[in-house]
Amino acid sequence: MTNVNLSNANIGATILIVFSAFFFSLNTPFAPLFFDAGGNAATLNFIRMFSSSILSVGVLLLFRDKLDLSLKTLKISAFIGLLVMGQGLCYLASVRYIPVGLAALIFFTWPMTVAILAPFFGEKAVSPKGFLFFIGGFLGIALSLGPSFDSLDWRGVSLAFAGGSLIAAMMISIRRAVIKTSPLSLAVTNNFFASLSLLTIMPFIGGWSLPNTYDGLLPVVIVSAVFFAAVLCQNIGLRRVNAQSAAIIFKLEPIFSIFAAFVLLNERLEILQYFGAFIVFLSLCGYQIYERKKAS
Numbered sequence: 565m566t567n568v569n570l571s572n573a574n575i576g577a578t579i580l581i582v583f584s585a586f587f588f589s590l591n592t593p594f595a596p597l598f599f600d601a602g603g604n605a606a607t608l609n610f611i612r613m614f615s616s617s618i619l620s621v622g623v624l625l626l627f628r629d630k631l632d633l634s635l636k637t638l639k640i641s642a643f644i645g646l647l648v649m650g651q652g653l654c655y656l657a658s659v660r661y662i663p664v665g666l667a668a669l670i671f672f673t674w675p676m677t678v679a680i681l682a683p684f685f686g687e688k689a690v691s692p693k694g695f696l697f698f699i700g701g702f703l704g705i706a707l708s709l710g711p712s713f714d715s716l717d718w719r720g721v722s723l724a725f726a727g728g729s730l731i732a733a734m735m736i737s738i739r740r741a742v743i744k745t746s747p748l749s750l751a752v753t754n755n756f757f758a759s760l761s762l763l764t765i766m767p768f769i770g771g772w773s774l775p776n777t778y779d780g781l782l783p784v785v786i787v788s789a790v791f792f793a794a795v796l797c798q799n800i801g802l803r804r805v806n807a808q809s810a811a812i813i814f815k816l817e818p819i820f821s822i823f824a825a826f827v828l829l830n831e832r833l834e835i836l837q838y839f840g841a842f843i844v845f846l847s848l849c850g851y852q853i854y855e856r857k858k859a860s
Contacts, residue, residue, distance in 0.1 A: 601780025645757025707840025
């Protein structure tokens with residue numbers, strides 16, 4: 565009976581990670597609407613992270629959970645906050661030098677980085693056969709994004725790769741932290757430190773730029789709401805799902821973004837993008853089945 569309950573808990577946690585990838589993906593189609601209204605990336609990042617911290621306090625109070633303000637937790641949250649802020653800035657800066665599709669492709673090498681590094685931090689190693697599913701998912705993303713290699717600039721490539729490396733470190737750090745600390749509490753402290761660290765460098769990266777029209781209000785509300793939901797699902801899910809399994813699930817994020825742009829922005833999809841999405845889905849399902857067979 566205990567094994568059945570544990571299996572159900574793991575399935576529920578996996579579903580939460582899928583929802584997290586979906587909610588994170590909705591940032592992509594709605595963020596440009598904020599920018600078109602006069603806002604900038606740094607302002608949107610601060611608003612979504614700070615509001616997520618505040619909303620998490622509300623959820624914490626609702627469920628009568630305890631806010632962990634121990635020195636150990638604050639240290640790890642400050643570290644995670646820097647990673648959250650750093651990965652976003654590196655990715656956003658990379659698109660100044662290389663095409664968005666190429667930046668996203670390089671950035672999404674991070675699940676493979678997690679698969680390689682996580683065993684050094686207490687997770688079970690991914691077998692060579694298991695790693696093939698990570699490679700398959702990456703190839704699927706490449707087909708879906710269809711990146712252009714016409715404009716290769718070492719600065720853009722380096723920044724995109726740095727962003728991917730930072731998010732890999734973030735994923736492993738959050739996984740280690742949520743095992744010992746309340747996921748809700750970490751949602752408060754991680755985002756608080758991320759927004760605080762961003763606030764300190766705002767004057768050097770363009771400063772504040774709020775929308776000039778009311779058209780920019782709805783996008784910022786939606787982006788803040790989905791970011792908050794994504795962080796909660798991620799933190800709660802990572803308590804049961806190891807870093808590698810979560811990482812391969814997050815390969816769905818760019819796929820969700822592409823289809824969200826198709827639905828919300830009427831962007832046209834090519835046959836290769838559908839095929840790439842199918843390969844990502846196949847790789848994800850294959851890895852989950854492979855890992856469950858190994859465990860049984």
